[in-house]
Amino acid sequence: MSGIQESVIIRTVVRIMVPFIQIFALYVIMHGSSGPGGGFQGGVIFGASIILYTMIYGHKEGKKRMSDKLSRILSSSGVAIFALTGILCLVFGGMFLQYGVVPLLPDDPAQVSRLLIDVVEIGIGITVLAVMISLFFDISPPETEEEELVASEEAGQ
Amino acid sequence: MKLAALLVVILAGGMLIYAGQDLPAFGDPGSPAYQHPIIDHYITNSETESGVGNIVTALLANYRGYDTLGEVTVIFTAGMTVILLLRRREI
Amino acid sequence: MSGIIEIISAEFNYWIYVTLMMIGFYAMIAKKNLVKKVIGANIFQTAIFLFYISLAEVKGGTAPILLHGHEGADVAHGAVNEVIYVNPLPHVLILTAIVVAVSTTAVALALIIKIYQEYGSLEEDVILAYRRQLQPEFSEYARQKQEGEQ
Numbered sequence: 527m528s529g530i531q532e533s534v535i536i537r538t539v540v541r542i543m544v545p546f547i548q549i550f551a552l553y554v555i556m557h558g559s560s561g562p563g564g565g566f567q568g569g570v571i572f573g574a575s576i577i578l579y580t581m582i583y584g585h586k587e588g589k590k591r592m593s594d595k596l597s598r599i600l601s602s603s604g605v606a607i608f609a610l611t612g613i614l615c616l617v618f619g620g621m622f623l624q625y626g627v628v629p630l631l632p633d634d635p636a637q638v639s640r641l642l643i644d645v646v647e648i649g650i651g652i653t654v655l656a657v658m659i660s661l662f663f664d665i666s667p668p669e670t671e672e673e674e675l676v677a678s679e680e681a682g683q
Numbered sequence: 684m685k686l687a688a689l690l691v692v693i694l695a696g697g698m699l700i701y702a703g704q705d706l707p708a709f710g711d712p713g714s715p716a717y718q719h720p721i722i723d724h725y726i727t728n729s730e731t732e733s734g735v736g737n738i739v740t741a742l743l744a745n746y747r748g749y750d751t752l753g754e755v756t757v758i759f760t761a762g763m764t765v766i767l768l769l770r771r772r773e774i
Numbered sequence: 775m776s777g778i779i780e781i782i783s784a785e786f787n788y789w790i791y792v793t794l795m796m797i798g799f800y801a802m803i804a805k806k807n808l809v810k811k812v813i814g815a816n817i818f819q820t821a822i823f824l825f826y827i828s829l830a831e832v833k834g835g836t837a838p839i840l841l842h843g844h845e846g847a848d849v850a851h852g853a854v855n856e857v858i859y860v861n862p863l864p865h866v867l868i869l870t871a872i873v874v875a876v877s878t879t880a881v882a883l884a885l886i887i888k889i890y891q892e893y894g895s896l897e898e899d900v901i902l903a904y905r906r907q908l909q910p911e912f913s914e915y916a917r918q919k920q921e922g923e924q
Contacts, residue, residue, distance in 0.1 A: 558737065559735035559737055560735065560736045560839075561737065561839060562737070562839065564739075564740055564869075566869060566872075602759070605759050608751075608752055608755055612748075612752070623749060636730075636734035638734075639745060640733065640734035643735060643740065643741070643745060646744050649755075650751070650755055653758065653759055654755075654758060654873075657758050657759065660765070660766065661761075661762060661765055661880050664765050664766060665883060665887065684804070685804050688800060688803050688804035689804070692800045693796075695799065696792055696793070696795075700788070700789060700792055703785065703788045706788060707829075708784035709785070709786070709788075709828065709831065711832075712833060712858075714829075716829060716830070716861060716863075717832060725863070726862070729840075730840055737838075738838040739838055739839075739862050742863070743869065750870060754870050757874055757877055758873055758876075760877070761876075761878075761880050764881050765880055765881060765884045768885065768887075769884050769887060
């Protein structure tokens with residue numbers, strides 16, 4: 527299956543489109559506070575761009591862009607960003623996830639709240655994109671002969 | 684087997700439609716879900732208390748932020764579960 | 775006649791979503807393939823989401839995003855012009871529920887892959903027949919029973 531390549535048109539169009547899809551995903555994440563969007567939606571769009579690239583170019587190319595180690599690190603750090611923001615509010619004397627007590631800007635708890643909501647949305651987006659890509663790589667079947675040999679070896683243990 | 688399943692499905696659907704006559708009409712502004720005072724509080728005070736213009740994001744990340752933390756934990760757990768079940772290489 | 779049209783226009787959303795729900799329910803209980811059952815569960819969940827969101831609708835309401843800038847200034851300059859926003863709370867709850875549905879489907883599909891690796895088939899009756907025969911290579915209980923008989 528790895529010997530067959532898609533046609534030139536599909537490969538070229540996908541290579542052009544993937545960066546624009548990623549920019550749109552970042553736009554959706556960052557504009558969650560003033561328009562429709564947010565962390566979950568942007569994370570899924572970003573994950574879809576890498577899945578499209580992997581479907582057309584093969585698993586080896588996809589693994590180069592998002593290796594197993596990177597997706598493990600990213601998915602844990604997204605949850606950590608969210609939890610650490612809550613603990614930051616605890617450090618400054620408020621309740622857990624009470625954004626108004628952090629003294630970033632002196633006298634405007636609403637704007638501090640807006641900044642911290644953006645930080646939290648970025649954390650959510652990072653976790654969702656890493657988990658989407660990791661799910662795709664795990665469920666898809668082995669591609670080359672050597673991967674299949676390794677898989678049958680481990681299944682027999 | 685399939686006939687029994689079809690009968691069960693038709694019976695369940697019929698009971699649901701019969702019980703749904705008590706639900707408020709489509710688009711009714713007098714429905715109890717819209718008249719609750721907290722909806723008014725969310726719509727009028729979300730900009731001054733949270734600083735964002737999108738009421739749904741303010742609800743998700745500020746008023747109900749703890750549920751969103753549980754949410755991200757759920758999707759992280761799903762990713763880890765699939766890795767534990769299916770990973771073929773050494774971790 | 776107008777009474778029937780009134781009843782239909784007040785409840786048609788509920789009928790449509792109950793139909794979709796029953797289609798998903800039938801797929802879950804009557805089909806034998808495991809993947810078709812998972813897809814039936816997905817259809818069921820989608821019907822529940824749509825039903826919940828349709829309960830949040832208010833006649834003449836707009837999306838729950840506050841209008842800013844020029845549109846807000848026009849609204850303020852004119853006569854007493856209130857903007858009606860739809861109920862934002864079910865939208866928030868359904869966002870969470872959609873992510874939970876995706877996670878459940880992913881774990882279910884991973885379990886189906888493991889079942890296929892173990893039994894070699896995805897049909898429900900074939901798998902149950904294997905387990906009822908208690909082949910020793912398929913279950914620990916059968917292996918111990920066989921050793922106990924020897």
